[in-house]
Amino acid sequence: MNEEELRQIIKKAKSGDQVSREKVLSHFRSFVLNVASRITHRFLTWSDDESSIGLNALNKAIDHYDEKMGKHFLSYSYLLISRELIDFFRKERKFNHLSLEEGRPIDGEGEEGETSPYEWEEALRRHQWEEGRAELIQEILLYESELEKYHLSFHELPDISPKHKDTRQNCFKLAQTFATSPELVEKLRKKRRLPIADLARYSGTPTKTIEKNRKYILAVIILLLHPDLERLKEYIRKGGDET
Known part of the structure; x- marks a missing residue:
């Protein structure tokens, strides 16, 4: 629904x-x-x-x-x-x-x-x-x-989270970049899946890099776009290695 x-x-x-x-x-x-x-x-x-x-x-x-x-x-x-x-x-x-x-x-x-x-x-x-x-x-x-x-589970987040801090930070920045594009956001909400090729072109990031961390990037995007998840956003920014 x-x-x-x-x-x-x-x-x-x-x-x-x-x-x-x-x-x-x-x-x-x-x-x-x-x-x-x-x-x-x-x-x-x-x-x-x-x-x-x-x-x-x-x-x-x-x-x-x-x-x-x-x-x-x-x-x-x-x-x-x-x-x-x-x-x-x-x-x-x-x-x-x-x-x-x-x-x-x-x-x-x-x-x-x-x-x-x-x-x-x-x-x-x-x-x-x-x-x-x-x-x-x-x-x-x-x-x-x-x-x-979006066919993701909260309980799988620890498993899909990149192990390296730099990778997590890069994924977070990609998610932020995505969230600033109304066109990309509209495609996501319409199709319920991450438009990898569009994000690659928009951000200049290789498609393979995005595909490898697709679920994690998508999970962060969903968090950033929601207006009622401020505490979790703060956790991602601080405990989630965002500097």
Whole structure:
């Protein structure tokens, strides 16, 4: 399902087309299960409550998603799934990342309902760390879904990544060059494969060099072109040897 197809089917689902709604829910079932498993830090099946909560959140995302938000549908869905699960954990008293709800005094000090400055500070630090981690997981899941459109897998990235630093940097520069050409980008999105000959002519790089690292270059291009993968882009620039 490409971006335009997704846009249209969501529009139909929002207008009351139940068949379109079921198509969206069915298409992203594995996404929901993956997100719920990552958030709960354990393997889940569809017999678990958390999975059903995630699917219900996806259903809500269909109703409330608006392109004007500036977010991809899966990014928005991730946020809703995360919020619904956090609410569920709080109600079930399983959500213990922030221990602020009870407001118990430390070592018998303070009055009922009070928390020390240290408790608030520590809770905020943990909350910020969790938020950052959740955003990164969200980007990884979104990146996974984008790679699948081009018959690539997130899990194969370590295997297709060039072993030498110079080669990785050259591939990254090729990807950057590609991303600056509207014509090349249009061909990529239309045919769902890297136009190697066109990139060779545009960049002056031998075709054999591009072919040898085709998958890695394509994976980096997909990352660079997506507007909602800023954390992963930063990782590629720093941890990915981009200077």
